Each structure stands twice: as structure tokens, then as C-alpha cells.
Amino acid sequence: MTIKNIVYNQSIKFILSGGKGGVGKTSAAGAMAVLSAKSGLRTLVLSTDPAHSLSDSFKQDLSGGEIIPVEGIDNLWGMEISSExxxxxxxxxxxxxxxxxxxxxxxxxxxxxxxxxxxxxxxxxxxILEFLDDMSYDRVIFDTAPTGHTLKLxxxxxxxxxxxxxxxxxxxxxxxxxxxxxxxxxxxxxxxxxxxxxxxxxxxxxxAKLELQDQEKTQFVIVMIPEAMAVFETQRLLSSLNTWNIPMNNIVVNQLIPENPGCEFCSSRRQMQQRNLVDIRDLYQDIDIVEVPLLNTEIVGIDSLENLGRILIGEDQ
Ligand SMILES: Nc1ncnc2c1ncn2[C@@H]1O[C@H](COP(=O)(O)OP(=O)(O)OP(=O)(O)O)[C@@H](O)[C@H]1O
Ligand SMILES: [Mg+2]
Missing domain, CATH: 1.20.1440 (de novo design (two linked rop proteins))
Incomplete structure (x- = not known):
């Protein structure tokens, strides 16, 4: 099951994006939300990470404690949930x-x-649970906190x-x-x-627990970077997801350094990443892996998120 299958499958009601800090969880959640909304599904994107960055990602203040429409796109609403x-x-x-x-x-x-x-x-x-019975949205996408917090719930x-x-x-x-x-x-x-x-x-x-364990309705997308620390953390996250029976079929390996023969520093980092990528592929043979290059700009705003979305679904040409 690819990310494209997930995003364009109407029966998938919940998509969670999770992983280690700083790897690209919010960007991936935002990117999937943009594609989902553009496909015509009424989509709600929620951040449950106490250190929110959804607002930065969408260049819009979503911290007001209310769900508001995301500007510049139809069918998309957002909110940063304050547990406080x-x-x-x-x-x-x-x-x-x-x-x-x-x-x-x-x-x-x-x-x-x-x-x-x-x-x-x-x-x-x-x-979050209020949205379970809420028929106003076809889909809810969660930008979760770094590993652990979400699963503790x-x-x-x-x-x-x-x-x-x-x-x-x-x-x-x-x-x-x-x-x-x-x-x-x-x-x-x-x-x-x-x-x-x-x-x-x-x-x-x-x-909620039952809904989250239903693979017809829920998919957790793991985001990671090809570095040893992230591999360890992903292992921990995977075993928690297994314990709790949360459906997961996709790993995004983000921030891959492109080839750049003129730059020794870039080349040696790229080599390190490529070695880890081999291990990652080896470890997760049953999981769909998408590689995302390190882009030359930050991923901010609808267009940029959509661009990342295209990469995630393999249509970035
Ligand atoms: N493939 C990429 N190319 C370039 N920049 C990227 C890429 N992926 C993420 N970024 C940038 O890296 C930063 C961190 O990404 P993001 O906020 O999505 O990560 P996160 O996992 O949600 O972080 P946090 O744990 O802090 O919430 C952002 O500035 C984002 O724009
Ligand atoms: Mg984030």
C-alpha cells in the first residue's frame, strides 16, 4: 500500500504522521493534507504536538484553539490542539x-x-475524539508529537x-x-x-482505540532520515505500533542529499546516508519506502507542500 493509495482512498479516515524530532513529520502531514483536500475530500489537519509547527508550515496562524479554514485552498481546515x-x-x-x-x-x-x-x-x-463522530470531515490528518507521546495515549x-x-x-x-x-x-x-x-x-x-486499529480506516506514516539515530528510533516506534496494532505500511525516508560530485562534504554525507538506506531497505522489506531528497528550500506554504506531496506519491515529474 503506497502513500498514493492511502491519500486517494476515501475509506481511510485517519492518517497519522510520526517519527523522531525534526525529520519532517509536519511537512509530510501538511503535504498529504494538501493532496487530500485537492482530491475533493473535506480534510482536517490537526497538530497534537505540543511544540506546534503546523502554522509555520502553512504560513497561517492555526493556534487559536478553533478549527479554521486553511487559506489559499478549498476543502482544508486546520488547528493546533492545545492540551493545556x-x-x-x-x-x-x-x-x-x-x-x-x-x-x-x-x-x-x-x-x-x-x-x-x-x-x-x-x-x-x-x-481529537470529538472528530470521530463528526461527519463534517471526510478525513483527519494528525501531525503527531515525536515518538512516544501519541502512543502513550x-x-x-x-x-x-x-x-x-x-x-x-x-x-x-x-x-x-x-x-x-x-x-x-x-x-x-x-x-x-x-x-x-x-x-x-x-x-x-x-x-478511538478501535478506530485507530482498523486498517481500513487508519494508516500511520513513519517519517525518518537516513541516519543511525533515526533508525534506532524508528525501530522503537515500529515495535510500539505493533504492540498497539496500529496499521502502518509506509516509511518516508526524508532529506536525502542529492549527488554533488563537486562537494566533498556533501558526497561524504551522501555516502553515509546511502549506506544507512541500504540497511533501512533491508530491515523493512515488507514496508513501502519513499525516498525524498533534501530540497533547496524550506517546505512552507501550499505550493511547496503540494510539491512534497507529489514526491510522496511518486508523481513529481
Ligand atoms: N525534504 C526536505 N527538504 C528541505 N527541507 C525540508 C525537507 N523536509 C523537511 N524540511 C524542513 O525541515 C524542517 C523540519 O521539518 P518539519 O517541521 O516537517 O519536521 P518535524 O518532524 O515536524 O519537526 P518537529 O519534530 O520539530 O515537529 C522544516 O523547516 C522543513 O521545512
Ligand atoms: Mg512538527
Whole structure:
């Protein structure tokens, strides 16, 4: 399955671009988004990397916390997701309604336990999940954070389960004490709201996990550079993707130095890269590998992203 198959296959709803820092994840996500939109699919490109660069890539401020149309192209919308804002919404709901919960945790002296594990990721992911049922977009493309962060999200249903289990036990133990406190402070209703929010988030994460594991709907595209460090990191990423059953059939080997006999420095770097490329091909024989040259300009703006897209789908002539 080539990147061309993925981009032009309407049933693929989620495309994730991921890899080590600085290798070209955002550029690849932007490039696939431009092709996808130009093919007529209503496309949403989202950055979940806390160190966003989608705005720079599209030369447009996408950090406003809302989905906005990308200028200069039809069918494309974008947003940089702020997990801080998501967390703030959640915290407000907990604070507003958490009187009883807070009191309970103070009584037990274990406030730490009242914070759900990985809650900032959970909230960022919760935002993503809103788009699962959202029929306004045919496709969502994720520019993910460097290796690890995204995959950690997939452990959340289990983590939340055990956390909720603990809280329930705590509630039972304290129920009589709490009945008295509640009578004094009120807040039962708000507590229930916070409680429901947690349950809903958990359910949403579970269904997202299923969607992300469905190879008819999701494809993860790994971006790497032909250098030893990137090879190691790619191995780690691959094994996590395997563990979580996330479909992956493509590796983009980016920033290949072109031939330049007049430049000794370039030639020796090129040689190093070509040696690594042989290893990469050898390691990943079942995976579709696309080579992308190091271009003489940065990849910024729609035209430049489209140009990269053409290279990714093998139509750059
Ligand atoms: N093939 C290429 N040729 C020339 N410049 C490139 C190429 N690929 C990426 N770049 C440039 O390299 C820089 C890093 O690319 P990009 O932002 O896509 O990487 P990233 O993996 O998203 O980085 P980060 O981990 O910081 O988010 C950008 O300035 C981009 O324009
Ligand atoms: Mg990036």
C-alpha cells in the first residue's frame, strides 16, 4: 500500500504522521493534507504536538484553539490542539464540582490519586475524539508529537480504569462521612458532572482505540532520515505500533542529499546516508519506502507542500 493509495482512498479516515524530532513529520502531514483536500475530500489537519509547527508550515496562524479554514485552498481546515486548554476545561469542571472529591482526597491525604493518570494527554485526545463522530470531515490528518507521546495515549483506557476503580473504593469507604460533608457544602450535582465527564472520556478513548486499529480506516506514516539515530528510533516506534496494532505500511525516508560530485562534504554525507538506506531497505522489506531528497528550500506554504506531496506519491515529474 503506497502513500498514493492511502491519500486517494476515501475509506481511510485517519492518517497519522510520526517519527523522531525534526525529520519532517509536519511537512509530510501538511503535504498529504494538501493532496487530500485537492482530491475533493473535506480534510482536517490537526497538530497534537505540543511544540506546534503546523502554522509555520502553512504560513497561517492555526493556534487559536478553533478549527479554521486553511487559506489559499478549498476543502482544508486546520488547528493546533492545545492540551493545556483541554486540561483547563477539565480542571474547571473538577474544581467547580469537585468539592466532595477534594474533601475526600484531603481526608485520605492523597490528592495525587485524584488526578487521573495522563490527564493532559487524555484531554488532548478527548478533543481529537470529538472528530470521530463528526461527519463534517471526510478525513483527519494528525501531525503527531515525536515518538512516544501519541502512543502513550493508547494506554489511557487501562490507566483510567484502574484509577476509577481506586476512586470508587475511596468513595465507598468515605460515603458516610461524605454524606455529612455534602449536607454542609452541597455540590453533589457538580460532582456527578465531573464523574460523568470522566466516564465519557474513557468510553471515547476506547472507541478511538478501535478506530485507530482498523486498517481500513487508519494508516500511520513513519517519517525518518537516513541516519543511525533515526533508525534506532524508528525501530522503537515500529515495535510500539505493533504492540498497539496500529496499521502502518509506509516509511518516508526524508532529506536525502542529492549527488554533488563537486562537494566533498556533501558526497561524504551522501555516502553515509546511502549506506544507512541500504540497511533501512533491508530491515523493512515488507514496508513501502519513499525516498525524498533534501530540497533547496524550506517546505512552507501550499505550493511547496503540494510539491512534497507529489514526491510522496511518486508523481513529481
Ligand atoms: N525534504 C526536505 N527538504 C528541505 N527541507 C525540508 C525537507 N523536509 C523537511 N524540511 C524542513 O525541515 C524542517 C523540519 O521539518 P518539519 O517541521 O516537517 O519536521 P518535524 O518532524 O515536524 O519537526 P518537529 O519534530 O520539530 O515537529 C522544516 O523547516 C522543513 O521545512
Ligand atoms: Mg512538527
Amino acid at each position: 486548554k483541554g486540561m483547563q476545561d477539565f480542571q474547571n469542571a473538577m474544581d467547580g464540582g469537585g468539592t466532595e472529591m477534594e474533601m475526600a482526597s484531603q481526608l485520605l491525604g492523597s490528592i495525587g490519586d485524584m488526578t487521573p493518570p495522563g490527564s493532559d494527554e487524555a484531554m488532548a485526545f478527548g478533543k 493508547l494506554e489511557l483506557p487501562e490507566l483510567l480504569d484502574s484509577w476509577l476503580g481506586k476512586v470508587i473504593t475511596m468513595r465507598q469507604r468515605l460515603s458516610s462521612t461524605l454524606a455529612g460533608i455534602r449536607a454542609m457544602l452541597g455540590g453533589r450535582e457538580q460532582e456527578e458532572t465531573a464523574w460523568e465527564m470522566l466516564q465519557q472520556t474513557k468510553e471515547k478513548i476506547k472507541s
